[in-house]
Amino acid sequence: MSKKRTGVFVCHCGTNIAATVDVAKVAKEMAGEDTVAFTKEYVYMCSEPGQESVVQAIKDNKLDSVVVTCCSPNLHEKTFRDNATRAGINNFTCEIANIREQCSWVHNDKAKGTEKAIKISRSVVRRVNRNQPLDAIAVNVTRRAMVIGGGVAGIQAALDIANAGVEVVLVEKQATIGGRMLQLSETFPTLDCSQCVLSPKMVEVKRHPKIKLMTYSEVQELTGSVGNFQVKALKKPTFVDPDKCKLCDECTAVCPVVVPNEYELNLTARRAIYIPYAQAIPASFTLDESVCLGLNPIVCGKCKDVCEADAINYDMRPETVTEDVGAIVVATGFDLYGQENMGELGGGKIEDVLDGLQFERLCSASGATKGHILRPSDHTEPKNVVFIQCVGSRDPAKHCAYCSKICCMYTAKHAQLYKHHVPDGRAYVFYIDIRSGGKGYEEFVQRTMEDNDTLYLRGRVSRLYRHNGKVRVLGTDTLSGQNVEIDADMVVLALAMVPSKGTTEIAKVLKIGRDKDGFLAEAHPKLKPVESVTAGIYLAGAAQAPKDIPETVAQAGAAAAKVIALLSQATLSRPPLIARVRRSHCTGCGMCVDACPFIAIRLENGKAVVNEALCEGCGSCSATCLRAAIDVKNVTQLQIYEMIEACLAV
Amino acid sequence: MFFNDLKQTRGKIYISNDWCKGCGFCVQFCPKGVLDTSPEYNAKGYHPPYVKNPDACHDCMFCQMICPEFSIYVIKEEATNKGETNK
Numbered sequence: 090m091s092k093k094r095t096g097v098f099v100c101h102c103g104t105n106i107a108a109t110v111d112v113a114k115v116a117k118e119m120a121g122e123d124t125v126a127f128t129k130e131y132v133y134m135c136s137e138p139g140q141e142s143v144v145q146a147i148k149d150n151k152l153d154s155v156v157v158t159c160c161s162p163n164l165h166e167k168t169f170r171d172n173a174t175r176a177g178i179n180n181f182t183c184e185i186a187n188i189r190e191q192c193s194w195v196h197n198d199k200a201k202g203t204e205k206a207i208k209i210s211r212s213v214v215r216r217v218n219r220n221q222p223l224d225a226i227a228v229n230v231t232r233r234a235m236v237i238g239g240g241v242a243g244i245q246a247a248l249d250i251a252n253a254g255v256e257v258v259l260v261e262k263q264a265t266i267g268g269r270m271l272q273l274s275e276t277f278p279t280l281d282c283s284q285c286v287l288s289p290k291m292v293e294v295k296r297h298p299k300i301k302l303m304t305y306s307e308v309q310e311l312t313g314s315v316g317n318f319q320v321k322a323l324k325k326p327t328f329v330d331p332d333k334c335k336l337c338d339e340c341t342a343v344c345p346v347v348v349p350n351e352y353e354l355n356l357t358a359r360r361a362i363y364i365p366y367a368q369a370i371p372a373s374f375t376l377d378e379s380v381c382l383g384l385n386p387i388v389c390g391k392c393k394d395v396c397e398a399d400a401i402n403y404d405m406r407p408e409t410v411t412e413d414v415g416a417i418v419v420a421t422g423f424d425l426y427g428q429e430n431m432g433e434l435g436g437g438k439i440e441d442v443l444d445g446l447q448f449e450r451l452c453s454a455s456g457a458t459k460g461h462i463l464r465p466s467d468h469t470e471p472k473n474v475v476f477i478q479c480v481g482s483r484d485p486a487k488h489c490a491y492c493s494k495i496c497c498m499y500t501a502k503h504a505q506l507y508k509h510h511v512p513d514g515r516a517y518v519f520y521i522d523i524r525s526g527g528k529g530y531e532e533f534v535q536r537t538m539e540d541n542d543t544l545y546l547r548g549r550v551s552r553l554y555r556h557n558g559k560v561r562v563l564g565t566d567t568l569s570g571q572n573v574e575i576d577a578d579m580v581v582l583a584l585a586m587v588p589s590k591g592t593t594e595i596a597k598v599l600k601i602g603r604d605k606d607g608f609l610a611e612a613h614p615k616l617k618p619v620e621s622v623t624a625g626i627y628l629a630g631a632a633q634a635p636k637d638i639p640e641t642v643a644q645a646g647a648a649a650a651k652v653i654a655l656l657s658q659a660t661l662s663r664p665p666l667i668a669r670v671r672r673s674h675c676t677g678c679g680m681c682v683d684a685c686p687f688i689a690i691r692l693e694n695g696k697a698v699v700n701e702a703l704c705e706g707c708g709s710c711s712a713t714c715l716r717a718a719i720d721v722k723n724v725t726q727l728q729i730y731e732m733i734e735a736c737l738a739v
Numbered sequence: 740m741f742f743n744d745l746k747q748t749r750g751k752i753y754i755s756n757d758w759c760k761g762c763g764f765c766v767q768f769c770p771k772g773v774l775d776t777s778p779e780y781n782a783k784g785y786h787p788p789y790v791k792n793p794d795a796c797h798d799c800m801f802c803q804m805i806c807p808e809f810s811i812y813v814i815k816e817e818a819t820n821k822g823e824t825n826k
Contacts, residue, residue, distance in 0.1 A: 345797050347747040358745035383770040388801040457742040468742070 093218050094126040096152040097210065098143055098169075100134035100159035102189055107132075109193040111203040115158060118207045122214050126150055135165050140172050147176035154182040154217040158210045160189040163612075179222030181665070181723060186213035212732035219731070220723050225662035226701060230316040231415040234652050235260065237308055237595060240268020241638060242420035242630025242645040244290050249649030250418075251299035255656055258412050259294060260322055261304045262591055265369035266291055268422055269631075272352070272446055274453035274460075276638060277502040278533035284368055284455065291370040303410070304371060311599050312687070314705060315625030316415045316661040326405035328384065329362070331373035333400035336364070340374060340392035340401065348380050354447040356457035356465060362392045362401075367455060376401065416625050416652040419599065419609060420645065421592040423631035426481035426489060426585040434480065434582060435553045440466040441560050442553060442580045445499055452506045462510045464579055467558075471578030473515040474507055475562045476500045477550050481585035483521065489585045491606055494635040496583035497524045501537040503581060508541040516543040517575060519550050519564055527637070546573060553580060586635040601626055609633050619648045627651050666722050667704035668711065670697045674718035681710035681719050690719075750798030750813040752790050758810035761785030765802035765811050771795040774802065 097119040101107035116128040127150045131139045134157060147155065155178075157169045162185040170180035188206040196202040232255055236247040239261030247259045259266070271291075273283035294300050303324060310321040344360035352365040361381040364374050382389040384403040393401045425444050428437030435442045441464050443451070450456035451463065464471050478496050481488040497520070504516040518537075523545075525531040537543050548565040555561075559576040566573050588607045596603050601621040602610040609628050612620040619627050627648040630641040655661075668681075668690070677695035689703035690710060697710075697719060710719045717726050752773065759781055766774045766788050773796045777789040788811065790796075796813070803812045 345748050345799060347745045349741070353742075356741065357743040358741040360745075382797060382799050382801075385770070387804075388768070388770055389799050463742070465742070 093124040093154050094150065094152050095122070095124045095154045095156060095214055095217055096127040096129070096143075096146055096150060097122075097125055097214060098134055098139075098146075098155065098157045098159075099128065099130040099210070100139070100157065101130065101132045102160060102193075103132065106159070106189050106193045106206075109196055109199055109202040110188060110206040111199060112206075114203055115188070115206050115210055119156075119158075119210055119214060122211065124218055125214060127152060134159055135168055140168065143169065143172045144176040147173065147178060152176075153178055154184075154220060156184055156186055156210065156213050156217055158186040158188050158206065158213070161185070161187050161191075179224075181223040182217060182220050184213050184217050184220065186210045208736045208738065212735040215731045215735045216728045219725065219728050223665040223722060226665050226667075227660040228316055228663050228702065230656055230658055230661055231318075231413050232256070232656050233258065233412070233414045234416045234418065234656065235318070235320055235412060235414040236418045236420060238268070238420035238422055238591070238630070238632065239263070239266030239294075239302075239304065240420060240422045240630060241270040241287060241290075242422070242632075242641045243268070243418070244287070244294055245642050245645035246418045246420060246629050246649045246652075247294060247300055248290065248297065249646050250652050251297050253649075253653045254299065255653060256299050256301070258301045258303060258320075258414065260306050260308055261302075262307050263365065264305050264327065264375040265365045265371070266294060266302070266304060267366070267368070267370070269446070270638060271366065271368070272354070272453075273449045274456065275502065275506060277498045278527075278529040280502070280505070282454075284453075288368045288370075291368070295370045302371065305375065306410075308595060308598055309409070311417075314663070315623075316655070318414050318417060318625065320412045320414060320417070322410050322412065324408040324410055326378070326407055327373065328376035328378070328401060328403060328405050329374045330400045330402060331371045333398045334373040335398045335400070336372060336374070337397070338364075339395045339397070343391040343395050345389060345391065346380050346382060348377070353450050353457045354444070356447055356450055374400075415656045416627065417599070418627045418629055418645075418648045418652060419592075419595060419601070419621065419632060420629040420648075421595050421609075421632040422589045423586045423592075423635065424589045426587050428582065428584065430488065431480060431582070431584075433552050434477070434550065434580075435560075439553060439555055439560055439580075440464075441471075441578065442582065444582050444584050445496070445503070448503055448581045452503075452510065460510075462507060462579075469578075470511055471514065472511070473517070473575070473577055474504075474579045474581060475550075475560075475575055475577040476503055476516065476518045476581045476583065477562075478518065478520045478583045479549075480582040482583075489587065489606060491585075491635070492524065493583075493586040494524070495586070495637045497534065498527070498530055498637065500581075500583045501525075501534045501543075504537050504543040505541050508543065516541070517562075517577075518543055518545045519548060520545060521547070521549070527639075548573070586631060588632060592632040599623070599626060619644055619651060625655065664706065666706040666724060667701055668699045668706065668708075668719055668721050670699060671718045671720070672696050674716045676716060676718070678715070680713045680715070684709045684713040748798045749794070749816040750796040750800065751816045752793070752796060752802065752811065752813050754788060754790070755810040756787040757782045758808045759783075759785055759787035760808055761787065762807060763788075764805045764807070768805055769802055770799065771797055 099116045116130045120128045170183045173183040174180045235258045236243045247257045251257045306324045312319045340362045341360045346361035349355040350357045350359035362376045454460040482493040525534045546566045548567045550564040552563045562575040564573045604610045629645040629648040675696045689700045774788040775791040
């Protein structure tokens, strides 16, 4: 092997790197390496002049490999590999040494930081010595998409993708699409009816020729990679044929089972056979297997007996469906932080203390009380209602550290709705401060305070307890410096938004990252807010972070645009950094076959063979092999060994 | 109290211990797991069932139907607006 001619380009990243690392010294040290023919340092290597200088230096100095010591390869590996291509050398001979995230940002001591940066850079210089020129692998794209979650985010994303002519599979866990937004009564800041806005979109989803709707279904397994995913979904049996069901409601009249209705946040009860809402899509009843007396016509076949349409079939079984898709949008939404976590506020045990979603159902014309605001305990109209903001939010010591973003606005809306329903009632709001950034939002809050005569008290509530049939609220008003004691008929808690249970589950199934609060992690907080860390999987809605409806719809549209852009390509190129077997060394022990998480290795005539279409280059096989017979291209065991040597300065 | 005033139909279970011959059908087939086998012996020397979980009974009367010895029966405890019609 003739000696390499490597160019090392050291970036200052403004002061991001240069403040903690002596970049000149790094460049000087690298120049001393045997294979390094050229070094350069520059303040912003990723800027246009910086990139041009890389291209020029490659051409001028006849470089055959490049090391850029800068930020994470997640950010600029592609940038500099493209420059290598422009300069006429193979792009896989260009590697990044990360001296920002892995060095300057995490250290203070400049001397030690510089020493570490030199070690990192040297190890990558040694690595490129053995890099092979490789060509990207072209793979075909499956022109279909999957949207997981049928709330407003999922609905919007599915419609946008389908309207571009791409077939979409929309998977929803519940019996109906609509999600949280369908549970809301009116929406801020315009007070337009949530269901009126959403249900036309739901009908459009149902009727769209390009959308395949799978309700009452759960994603169980994901294989493949960007452009060619295989998703296994479980379609749970509803025991009712939606094509035959006439929605006559005779079955619920005879069903002997009564359980709390989760769609009404347990404010009402439902039968074992039920329809979540009148507007449900698909418009059909569902028989809840978990509470039914056993789907046994001898024990109880009352619903089947009365069904004239013969829509009920106790013999339906769960069905596993595998869908081939090229891209996935995850829109699995939020739950509210549990009241049981708020011990000082009753811990969910005081009947007239509700959460925000329950109050929405009380206000909703289609809700538990047909739009009359009534107390759950005695079904009377509450004459004074206390709303408490930031319950569970902004409390890093005990609960969620983050701001749930929408509570200021929906509490203002609740107060207005309450005053519209009960004009002689009194509304109090306890707040820490009002965050009303958004178009028309501040004006809306002002209207709540002034036109709707709501008393805003700045302070926290320390305790809630039952007192003479009312709920006693002990709080403080920090503006007047007084303790406040209110005997409220009803208390509404603006509980923090947390990632839904489904979000937690789907993150495990799809193996996508979550942030410290459990929300789905975006690939980059500024520049890739709708991409997950896994290529081909996109995020939309409150599963990613707390957000209101307009933001959710905007993000869903953005995710759809990304999906359409991805799927409009004829082929995708995959990095060729995949496993390669050294047949002379392979003894056919099969350990790599068992270690491969992608089922990409099989034994053929006593030797391991890699399926290049399936291999993801994770290196599990290489780590398992006792004879170094299987290696990942350009990350071979020899390269890793030499990198370790460089770091240990042997 | 639910806003739509639905109440679960409940049944009260009566067992004629001495008629039972301990086949265990009622315990095995109760869809709500209301019954269990008693450690006591009856006059015939069998273990009759006992009501372990009275609040879970939905008044489906399957135990009454399946008992070969007519030794168990259910009487509806609480009428509801709908859903109480027995087969």
